[in-house]
Amino acid sequence: MSQDEHSAYNYLRHTKKFPNVWCSGCGIGIVMSALIRAVDRIGLAKDDVAVVSGIGCTGRMPVYLDFNTMHTTHGRALAFATGLKFARPGLTVIVIMGDGDALAIGGNHFIHAARRNIGLTAIVVDNSIYGMTGGQHSPTTPLGSRATTAPYGNIEPPFPVCELAAAAGATFVARSTVYHAVELDRYIEQAIRKNGFSLVEAVSYCHTTFGRLNKLGPAVDMMRRLKENSVTKSAAEKLSPEQRAGVIVRGVFCDEDRPEYTALYDEVIQRAQEGAGAAVRTTGGLG
Amino acid sequence: MTARLMQGNEAVGWGALAAGCRFYAGYPITPSTEIAEMLSRELPKLGGKFIQMEDEIASLAACIGASVGGLKALTATSGPGFSLMQEHIGYAAMVEVPCVIVDVQRLGPSTGQPTSPSQGDVMQARWGAHGDHPIIALSPTSVRQAFDLTVQAFNFSEQYRTPVILLLDEVIAHMREKVELPAPDAVRVVDREITRVPSEWYLPYGDALSDVPPMASFGMGYRYHVTGLFHDPAGYPTQRLDEIGPWIERVFRKIERNLADIVLVEEDGTDAANTIVVAYGATARSAQHAVKLARGQRAKVGLVTLLTIWPFAEEVIERVAHMARRIVVPEMNLGQLALEVERIAGRRKVVRVNRANGEMVTPMMILEAIEGK
Ligand SMILES: Cc1ncc(C[n+]2csc(CCOP(=O)(O)OP(=O)(O)O)c2C)c(N)n1
Ligand code: SF4
Ligand SMILES: [Mg+2]
Numbered sequence: 001m002s003q004d005e006h007s008a009y010n011y012l013r014h015t016k017k018f019p020n021v022w023c024s025g026c027g028i029g030i031v032m033s034a035l036i037r038a039v040d041r042i043g044l045a046k047d048d049v050a051v052v053s054g055i056g057c058t059g060r061m062p063v064y065l066d067f068n069t070m071h072t073t074h075g076r077a078l079a080f081a082t083g084l085k086f087a088r089p090g091l092t093v094i095v096i097m098g099d100g101d102a103l104a105i106g107g108n109h110f111i112h113a114a115r116r117n118i119g120l121t122a123i124v125v126d127n128s129i130y131g132m133t134g135g136q137h138s139p140t141t142p143l144g145s146r147a148t149t150a151p152y153g154n155i156e157p158p159f160p161v162c163e164l165a166a167a168a169g170a171t172f173v174a175r176s177t178v179y180h181a182v183e184l185d186r187y188i189e190q191a192i193r194k195n196g197f198s199l200v201e202a203v204s205y206c207h208t209t210f211g212r213l214n215k216l217g218p219a220v221d222m223m224r225r226l227k228e229n230s231v232t233k234s235a236a237e238k239l240s241p242e243q244r245a246g247v248i249v250r251g252v253f254c255d256e257d258r259p260e261y262t263a264l265y266d267e268v269i270q271r272a273q274e275g276a277g278a279a280v281r282t283t284g285g286l287g
Numbered sequence: 288m289t290a291r292l293m294q295g296n297e298a299v300g301w302g303a304l305a306a307g308c309r310f311y312a313g314y315p316i317t318p319s320t321e322i323a324e325m326l327s328r329e330l331p332k333l334g335g336k337f338i339q340m341e342d343e344i345a346s347l348a349a350c351i352g353a354s355v356g357g358l359k360a361l362t363a364t365s366g367p368g369f370s371l372m373q374e375h376i377g378y379a380a381m382v383e384v385p386c387v388i389v390d391v392q393r394l395g396p397s398t399g400q401p402t403s404p405s406q407g408d409v410m411q412a413r414w415g416a417h418g419d420h421p422i423i424a425l426s427p428t429s430v431r432q433a434f435d436l437t438v439q440a441f442n443f444s445e446q447y448r449t450p451v452i453l454l455l456d457e458v459i460a461h462m463r464e465k466v467e468l469p470a471p472d473a474v475r476v477v478d479r480e481i482t483r484v485p486s487e488w489y490l491p492y493g494d495a496l497s498d499v500p501p502m503a504s505f506g507m508g509y510r511y512h513v514t515g516l517f518h519d520p521a522g523y524p525t526q527r528l529d530e531i532g533p534w535i536e537r538v539f540r541k542i543e544r545n546l547a548d549i550v551l552v553e554e555d556g557t558d559a560a561n562t563i564v565v566a567y568g569a570t571a572r573s574a575q576h577a578v579k580l581a582r583g584q585r586a587k588v589g590l591v592t593l594l595t596i597w598p599f600a601e602e603v604i605e606r607v608a609h610m611a612r613r614i615v616v617p618e619m620n621l622g623q624l625a626l627e628v629e630r631i632a633g634r635r636k637v638v639r640v641n642r643a644n645g646e647m648v649t650p651m652m653i654l655e656a657i658e659g660k
Contacts, residue, residue: 083352
């Protein structure tokens with residue numbers, strides 16, 4: 001048994017929940033093991049880690065993990081996590097979301113969590129489809145791809161997830177794929193270490209729905225496509241715009257330092273206790 | 288404390304602080320906004336946390352997250368925001384996480400009339416979230432009671448691990464009354480029971496004598512799972528009938544076994560009355576006046592003021608209905624709680640007095656109904 005397998009064992013719940021709900025060959029499990037390796041490498045105590053998820057195949061991840069875990073509602077994981085982190089800033093709070101979860105129903109929470117720069121680590125498992133509900137198009141489904149609700153091909157352009165997060169104010173943003181597991185570990189580790197809102201887009205696939213609908217073959221073929229169809233950021237810079245279309249660009253897109261929300265609020269508490277700001281009058285309004 | 292002139296919304300804020308609330312998440316909406324404004328100022332003074340979220344769905348989510356983190360949490364809103372919160376009211380009931388939701392009711396569906404009073408959310412408070420779940424909802428009749436019932440809402444929420452809704456009427460929220468708040472140490476505060484077993488024995492949804500399993504906050508060293516799926520005593524998702532059934536029975540039982548504690552009612556002259564008025568919220572103030580006028584004309588009228596709206600005061604209504612010939616139910620809606628009174632009253636005559644145009648039900652309207660005009 002390799003060191004990594006051994007350490008993963010420490011972080012899984014063995015009481016009840018295996019085998020897991022995922023289709024064999026699904027990429028979500030790879031993200032889970034990358035997360036475990038990152039936590040292990042940082043050396044966080046399990047009691048000090050919370051993993052919060054939304055609803056979807058991806059959202060099922062926390063139940064297997066031996067941390068403080070919370071499986072919330074579709075799209076709202078970041079809002080729950082915001083309350084938890086704000087109440088207990090000492091916790092490392094990691095939020096796991098699907099692409100539909102994070103960017104369709106949860107899109108508003110996504111941009112606002114980033115804007116606040118609250119110290120959460122968000123991981124989006126981007127399989128460009130609604131896996132759990134059986135293959136409807138999502139905000140990251142490529143143009144022209146088929147989905148059960150886009151039987152003639154998708155006409156909605158996809159969100160560039162990392163660019164969206166960076167523009168909204170995230171202080172660490174990176175993308176890798178489930179083929180590049182070692183790189184994924186590293187990005188998740190960096191994201192957790194960042195004191196601010198960090199996002200890792202883990203590009204995955206869903207052979208069961210998206211793959212079947214778009215005739216992309218079994219899981220192995222889809223995995224191979226992640227390898228062949230992705231380049232590093234520096235390699236991407238050498239490509240022409242045409243060559244770059246449809247290619248997955250991997251790398252760190254943003255790594256900045258700005259004051260983190262709960263730390264700023266500590267200053268608010270200090271100001272309030274010193275008696276400043278109390279003169280603001282309440283109005284009520286009419287809306 | 289000395290007497291001061293205070294708004295209902297402010298009284299809610301002071302009540303929350305007295306109850307130990309240390310977290311507020313909300314989104315501005317009339318007629319509830321003063322609660323947020325006042326807590327944004329007062330909470331940090333006590334080391335508490337205030338956050339203005341991006342919407343009401345996020346607000347209640349943040350409250351639930353904070354409560355799982357160990358803080359007593361409050362959100363306040365009005366009709367449109369209350370509608371948005373429904374999914375998470377169901378989630379809080381499902382995961383049995385204490386939190387308090389204030390709904391300052393305003394008139395009408397949709398945007399309606401933001402500054403006009405109404406009691407139109409009574410049924411929504413009971414049935415707004417999907418699926419069968421227990422709920423507690425309270426409704427104060429005065430500014431002072433807004434303070435008391437906010438404390439009570441937190442106490443019930445902590446004691447029974449359940450979301451509690453405070454239904455406030457816009458009139459009380461914005462009305463200023465002279466109130467004398469109790470000294471902090473005179474306020475009875477209930478805190479959730481925290482588990483004392485070693486972490487490897489802890490079952491977040493296990494059997495408990497009281498039907499309310501003790502809690503553990505995230506970060507305390509008890510690593511467990513919280514999910515809105517039906518779950519087993521350890522908190523893990525289940526599809527087993529022998530785990531889902533007992534869960535549903537327990538969460539209803541924890542309320543039903545404690546109705547004597549939870550159902551708060553004020554009775555005035557109901558033992559010798561042939562006419563009973565059943566009222567709540569601001570309408571109870573009009574009812575008090577009407578009953579006084581009717582008694583001046585020697586009518587035998589009793590008044591039941593419901594402070595707890597849900598669970599419904601079935602036992603009390605059954606008892607008073609038994610002796611009465613007519614029951615008058617005034618409401619600032621088209622007849623919501625009257626449906627419950629009718630269900631219990633059997634063949635007794637129930638007279639509804641309704642107004643849903645943004646004006647109060649007046650004492651004269653109730654008086655006429657008492658007199659059978
Ligand atoms: C409010 C709400 N709307 C819809 C659903 C149904 N639903 C469950 S999972 C899901 C989409 C999942 O897609 P994604 O977030 O991409 O996760 P994946 O399953 O692909 O990992 C939807 C629409 C729900 N549970 N709640
Ligand atoms: S449906 Fe797709 S995303 Fe869901 S477990 Fe199966 S392969 Fe994975
Ligand atoms: Mg997806």
